[in-house]
Amino acid sequence: DTGVSQDPRHKITKRGQNVTFRCDPISEHNRLYWYRQTLGQGPEFLTYFQNEAQLEKSRLLSDRFSAERPKGSFSTLEIQRTEQGDSAMYLCASSFKRGGLGDTGELFFGEGSRLTVL
Amino acid sequence: AQSVTQLGSHVSVSEGALVLLRCNYSSSVPPYLFWYVQYPNQGLQLLLKYTSAATLVKGINGFEAEFKKSETSFHLTKPSAHMSDAAEYFCAVSPRGSARQLTFGSGTQLTVLP
Numbered sequence: 001d002t003g004v005s006q007d008p009r010h011k012i013t014k015r016g017q018n019v020t021f022r023c024d025p026i027s028e029h030n031r032l033y034w035y036r037q038t039l040g041q042g043p044e045f046l047t048y049f050q051n052e053a054q055l056e057k058s059r060l061l062s063d064r065f066s067a068e069r070p071k072g073s074f075s076t077l078e079i080q081r082t083e084q085g086d087s088a089m090y091l092c093a094s095s096f097k098r099g100g101l102g103d104t105g106e107l108f109f110g111e112g113s114r115l116t117v118l
Numbered sequence: 119a120q121s122v123t124q125l126g127s128h129v130s131v132s133e134g135a136l137v138l139l140r141c142n143y144s145s146s147v148p149p150y151l152f153w154y155v156q157y158p159n160q161g162l163q164l165l166l167k168y169t170s171a172a173t174l175v176k177g178i179n180g181f182e183a184e185f186k187k188s189e190t191s192f193h194l195t196k197p198s199a200h201m202s203d204a205a206e207y208f209c210a211v212s213p214r215g216s217a218r219q220l221t222f223g224s225g226t227q228l229t230v231l232p
Contacts, residue, residue, distance in 0.1 A: 004161070006161075040127070040224070041224055041225070042122075042208050042210075043162070043208075044222075091161060091162070093161075106152070106164055107164075108164075109161035109163070110161050111159070111161040112160075114159075
């Protein structure tokens with residue numbers, strides 16, 4: 001078990017460019033989450049997947065944001081036409097939910113992808 | 119609806135002193151409560167969690183927290199601070215059985231003075 005990995009760790013881009021982040025969850029975890037964290041704040045929920053299905057999206061996730069988890073394993077988060085306000089740390093987390101049961105609420109986080117939009 | 123309030127965005131303690139980080143929650147249903155720690159340029163690591171078993175929860179690195187329903191609190195403590203404890207600490211709440219609704223507080227930066 002290598003934990004949750006995210007790539008790239010840092011990304012600097014110019015306003016208007018598109019960026020994509022990748023997350024590889026813990027292999028047996030069926031749930032995957034994306035959070036955004038800005039300086040001095042706690043993580044804010046963006047979206048989550050159970051297997052390949054995207055089950056919930058936050059109002060924070062504007063139309064410029066899209067997330068996929070095509071085979072129920074890794075996930076990508078794409079931001080189109082980046083704006084300076086998109087500068088943040090994007091955190092991925094995973095968890096395991098057994099069918100018919102609630103989960104423990106415990107998330108396992110990656111180290112994050114820091115985005116800087118100039 | 120649920121929320122978490124962390125009192126004090128910055129806390130400084132001397133090495134060897136008691137660490138007390140405060141967290142109050144609001145939840146319309148019985149909650150699960152968590153403390154996570156974040157070291158610089160790293161992701162969040164779970165310190166401990168309360169999921170309706172014992173109200174006094176022990177976590178990693180000597181930390182513990184007590185769930186007090188009457189006070190809607192879940193304060194984090196450690197008897198003796200170590201330099202390596204310097205980090206940012208986040209309290210979080212979720213409805214039971216629902217990690218997807220995890221809500222974080224704004225964090226408390228802990229500084230440990232030599």
